[in-house]
Amino acid sequence: MTDGLVLEAVGHDYDGVPVVGKVSLRVGPGELVCLLGPSGCGKTTTLRISAGLEVPRRGRVILNGRVVSGGGVHLPPEERHVGFLFQDFALFPHLDVLANVAFGLTALARPARRERAMQMLTQVGMGDYAGAWPHQLSGGQQQRVALARALAPSPALMLLDEPFSGLDKRLRDQVRDETLHVLKSSRVSTLMVTHDPEEAMFMADRIAVMRGGDIVQMGSPDELYNHPRDAFVASFFGEVNLLDGVVRHGRVVTPLGEFAAPPSLAEGSAAEVLARPEALSLTVSERGWATVLASRLLGRSSLVHLRVERDGMPACHLHARLSAGVTPAEGQRVSIAVDPARVFVFPGPNLP
Amino acid sequence: MTSSSLTPSSTAMARNRPAMPGRGWSVTVLVLVAVVSLPVLAVAANLLRPAGDVWTHLVDTVLATYVANSVWLMLGVGVAVAVGGVGTAWLVTMCRFPLSRSLEWALLLPMAMPAYVVAYTYTGLLDYAGPVQSLLRAVFGWESARDYWFPEIRSLGGAISVMAMVLYPYVYMLARAAFLEQSVCVLEASRTLGCRPWRAFLQVALPLARPAVAAGVALALMETLNDFGTVHYFAVDTFTTGIYRTWLGMGQPVAAAQLGAVLMMFVLALVLAERLSRGSRRFHHTTGRYRRLPRLRLRPLAAAAALLFCLTPIVLGFALPAGVLAVWTAEGGFIAALEGDFMVLARNSMVLALVAGLVAVAVALLLVYAQRLHPRPLVRGGVRLASLGYAVPGSVIAVGTLVPLTAVDRLLADFAQNRLGWSVGLLLTGSIAGLVYAYVVRFLGVAVGGVEASLGKVTPSMEAAARTLGEGSLGALRRVHLPIIRGSLLSAGLLVFVDVMKELPATLIMRPFNFDTLATKTFTLASDERLAEAGAPALAIVLVGLLPVVLLSRTIAGSRPGGGQ
Numbered sequence: 053m054t055d056g057l058v059l060e061a062v063g064h065d066y067d068g069v070p071v072v073g074k075v076s077l078r079v080g081p082g083e084l085v086c087l088l089g090p091s092g093c094g095k096t097t098t099l100r101i102s103a104g105l106e107v108p109r110r111g112r113v114i115l116n117g118r119v120v121s122g123g124g125v126h127l128p129p130e131e132r133h134v135g136f137l138f139q140d141f142a143l144f145p146h147l148d149v150l151a152n153v154a155f156g157l158t159a160l161a162r163p164a165r166r167e168r169a170m171q172m173l174t175q176v177g178m179g180d181y182a183g184a185w186p187h188q189l190s191g192g193q194q195q196r197v198a199l200a201r202a203l204a205p206s207p208a209l210m211l212l213d214e215p216f217s218g219l220d221k222r223l224r225d226q227v228r229d230e231t232l233h234v235l236k237s238s239r240v241s242t243l244m245v246t247h248d249p250e251e252a253m254f255m256a257d258r259i260a261v262m263r264g265g266d267i268v269q270m271g272s273p274d275e276l277y278n279h280p281r282d283a284f285v286a287s288f289f290g291e292v293n294l295l296d297g298v299v300r301h302g303r304v305v306t307p308l309g310e311f312a313a314p315p316s317l318a319e320g321s322a323a324e325v326l327a328r329p330e331a332l333s334l335t336v337s338e339r340g341w342a343t344v345l346a347s348r349l350l351g352r353s354s355l356v357h358l359r360v361e362r363d364g365m366p367a368c369h370l371h372a373r374l375s376a377g378v379t380p381a382e383g384q385r386v387s388i389a390v391d392p393a394r395v396f397v398f399p400g401p402n403l404p
Numbered sequence: 405m406t407s408s409s410l411t412p413s414s415t416a417m418a419r420n421r422p423a424m425p426g427r428g429w430s431v432t433v434l435v436l437v438a439v440v441s442l443p444v445l446a447v448a449a450n451l452l453r454p455a456g457d458v459w460t461h462l463v464d465t466v467l468a469t470y471v472a473n474s475v476w477l478m479l480g481v482g483v484a485v486a487v488g489g490v491g492t493a494w495l496v497t498m499c500r501f502p503l504s505r506s507l508e509w510a511l512l513l514p515m516a517m518p519a520y521v522v523a524y525t526y527t528g529l530l531d532y533a534g535p536v537q538s539l540l541r542a543v544f545g546w547e548s549a550r551d552y553w554f555p556e557i558r559s560l561g562g563a564i565s566v567m568a569m570v571l572y573p574y575v576y577m578l579a580r581a582a583f584l585e586q587s588v589c590v591l592e593a594s595r596t597l598g599c600r601p602w603r604a605f606l607q608v609a610l611p612l613a614r615p616a617v618a619a620g621v622a623l624a625l626m627e628t629l630n631d632f633g634t635v636h637y638f639a640v641d642t643f644t645t646g647i648y649r650t651w652l653g654m655g656q657p658v659a660a661a662q663l664g665a666v667l668m669m670f671v672l673a674l675v676l677a678e679r680l681s682r683g684s685r686r687f688h689h690t691t692g693r694y695r696r697l698p699r700l701r702l703r704p705l706a707a708a709a710a711l712l713f714c715l716t717p718i719v720l721g722f723a724l725p726a727g728v729l730a731v732w733t734a735e736g737g738f739i740a741a742l743e744g745d746f747m748v749l750a751r752n753s754m755v756l757a758l759v760a761g762l763v764a765v766a767v768a769l770l771l772v773y774a775q776r777l778h779p780r781p782l783v784r785g786g787v788r789l790a791s792l793g794y795a796v797p798g799s800v801i802a803v804g805t806l807v808p809l810t811a812v813d814r815l816l817a818d819f820a821q822n823r824l825g826w827s828v829g830l831l832l833t834g835s836i837a838g839l840v841y842a843y844v845v846r847f848l849g850v851a852v853g854g855v856e857a858s859l860g861k862v863t864p865s866m867e868a869a870a871r872t873l874g875e876g877s878l879g880a881l882r883r884v885h886l887p888i889i890r891g892s893l894l895s896a897g898l899l900v901f902v903d904v905m906k907e908l909p910a911t912l913i914m915r916p917f918n919f920d921t922l923a924t925k926t927f928t929l930a931s932d933e934r935l936a937e938a939g940a941p942a943l944a945i946v947l948v949g950l951l952p953v954v955l956l957s958r959t960i961a962g963s964r965p966g967g968g969q
Contacts, residue, residue, distance in 0.1 A: 103872055128871070128876070129871040130872070130873075130875055130876050131874075132872070133874075134872055136868060138865040138869060139865070140863065142866045142868070142869040143866075144870075144884055144888075146884075146887040146888050155873050155875075155883070156873030156874050159874075198869075211872075
């Protein structure tokens with residue numbers, strides 16, 4: 053029960069500016085949890101607090117059943133036995149690849165140290181580069197060496213700070229895949245920080261969405277994508293069409309149609325309707341109330357820009373995402389069908 | 405989401421550590437800062453002491469002269485180094501003319517020349533008995549000094565000229581760096597808006613470089629106030645000569661310290677001016693685009709004028725005096741010097757400079773690393789305070805150092821006498837250790853600057869990586885920082901080494917009895933009018949002084965962001 057990492061009401065500020073409000077979360081043994089949020093939401097600070105690189109002002113950090121921060125205790129990072137993978141990889145420029153990986157293995161005798169480092173390098177597919185220098189490696193290779201270096205001392209917890217953001221897109225997908233495999237096969241508990249929801253969904257068992265220093269919602273990728281708790285989470289996880297409306301008889305009327313309002317919304321209150329572009333399906337119809345403005349093939353799907361005009365409602369601009377190959381012509385009139393499971397209704401922004 | 409069943413009893417407590425990490429580092433910093441800043445504070449404290457008879461006497465007789473001479477010196481040197489430094493910097497960075505590339509580094513050469521050495525060589529050249537006046541008399545058939553007028557080099561004007569010749573590189577260096585950093589887009593924008601090159605310089609480039617120029621002038625003026633050898637030799641009475649005379653001649657340490665305190669007010673004004681001018685630098689770069697600087701090709705006549713303008717300070721401030729020293733050394737000084745005490749002098753200078761350099765770099769490393777680990781206001785302020793010595797004249801530091809050293813010596817002597825029954829005399833005062841202490845106080849700022857710049861090479865995440873991989877802060881310093889910044893530590897040490905080799909006033913006041921260095925020997929020989937014999941030790945100082953010039957010229961060549969050299 054007490055294995056892994058537990059944060060209890062952790063809070064922090066820099067020179068009086070609050071960065072982390074009150075964060076509580078748990079990373080179970082072998083679990084991979086992502087902290088996801090826009091820049092400045094306090095996710096990296098939370099990670100650094102877990103590593104012991106920052107001393108939290110409030111709350112406690114418990115690592116494998118041992119209080120490492122809080123209550124007058126602060127265990128420095130070198131005694132926590134955590135692995136940290138940095139955004140810039142932070143390889144030591146004066147040491148070759150093997151020596152970088154062996155850096156944290158001071159407890160072992162020299163031959164064992166070398167053997168363990170080689171084993172880790174081989175595991176990340178860098179066995180042939182043991183004698184190379186960091187500046188001779190590509191970004192992806194540096195990332196793999198950094199991963200091997202962090203994992204070599206068999207840490208109790210791995211902390212990853214935007215580990216793929218320094219790589220270009222194509223390389224990123226590949227390295228991400230390899231990293232997930234290495235982490236899962238070493239069964240280490242992992243807390244990772246990212247601002248990319250797709251990356252979080254790719255890597256994480258569970259995701260904690262942060263905003264303004266607090267966790268807004270935590271759950272599996274499926275829960276977050278399909279049952280967002282509020283408009284912020286919904287729009288952070290993917291593009292949405294945003295429509296305003298008012299609750300009348302338990303329903304919200306929008307240019308896109310009528311949707312059931314959650315019971316918490318009172319009669320007459322403002323509501324926000326968020327519909328994912330893939331919730332919209334189009335049928336060519338001269339009686340449809342939408343006009344195609346532009347239509348673009350994006351590879352796996354195509355995106356259609358629509359102008360919707362209905363009597364008694366302001367005109368609005370919507371996006372529909374269709375499966376590839378379907379690209380209605382510009383100027384065509386279409387009718388729209390909506391999958392209600394991918395439409396979310398939340399209280400409007402102007403609620404008291 | 406949160407595990408709920410965690411009570412303190414179910415979690416093993418980590419062993420107790422202070423919740424404020426780094427207290428050890430803070431204490432280390434505070435102790436070091438206290439030791440290093442004690443001399444300066446000791447002098448400053450004299451401002452509050454009741455004025456004695458000697459002080460009243462000084463005020464009545466010489467103080468006005470000291471102030472007037474110091475102000476005139478600063479004014480003259482300030483104007484000369486600003487014009488010379490900015491002019492040469494602009495010409496070599498923005499224009500193309502014969503030799504302009506070589507001049508970029510050659511203009512730094514006069515930095516290797518201590519002002520007092522230049523003063524000796526020009527006196528040798530221009531005195532009544534010197535080659536210039538002898539030649540004039542021979543050519544025109546004049547019989548004696550009454551037959552013609554010749555400028556007196558041993559004067560206030562002479563002191564200004566000599567100091568300007570060797571101090572303008574401070575302005576040159578900073579102004580050149582500022583011109584190189586300026587985005588060429590700003591200059592091109594001004595050209596498209598109808599500025600001719602000369603107007604672009606006056607209205608855009610110069611105002612942008614103003615903080616750098618101000619900083620350079622402030623540094624040059626600090627050196628002017630620090631100078632003792634030149635003004636002493638030229639008999640221009642300033643604070644430094646006054647302190648020397650009041651201390652060693654009149655035996656009045658308190659009055660000397662009070663003079664030092666007044667001198668420090670001048671310095672304080674300069675430091676503030678320099679800080680203020682630096683403070684606004686960050687506003688300056690409005691675009692981040694850098695390209696190869698388009699160098700203006702000068703027409704033949706203009707090119708000749710530019711070449712002449714740039715060559716003058718190099719010839720007057722380096723080539724000519726170095727030539728004179730070489731001649732003196734060759735004319736019989738050299739073998740005699742080797743047979744005499746030259747080797748002893750060289751060894752003394754080397755050992756002092758080496759020890760001071762090592763200690764200064766070690767202290768600087770501890771201070772800067774502590775500041776990096778724990779950037780608290782207290783630690784930062786402490787490091788700033790400890791680096792202030794570079795601005796304080798050597799004579800003031802000597803006076804300030806002797807006050808605490810004498811106090812400690814008295815305590816030690818009393819203790820030995822009363823408890824152990826030994827009579828030990830003064831242990832620290834007038835010892836090598838005391839001298840090294842003074843050097844470290846004076847030059848710690850140089851080392852701190854070097855170490856600070858080099859620690860930037862170790863990114864915060866490298867440091868954090870070492871920590872999470874199980875190294876403590878000292879272990880990380882040893883295994884990560886030190887190997888990466890080793891080269892820069894050497895350069896920082898070299899700068900201190902050379903500064904100590906050249907240092908004159910503090911060495912003169914604090915050296916052990918009958919102990920001479922290259923600098924003090926040069927001074928004594930010149931004061932005894934044995935200029936030719938002073939050639940060899942002076943030349944040795946200059947040669948060693950060339951090392952950091954080489955280093956500097958390499959550094960500034962690579963200073964332009966985005967390459968473009």
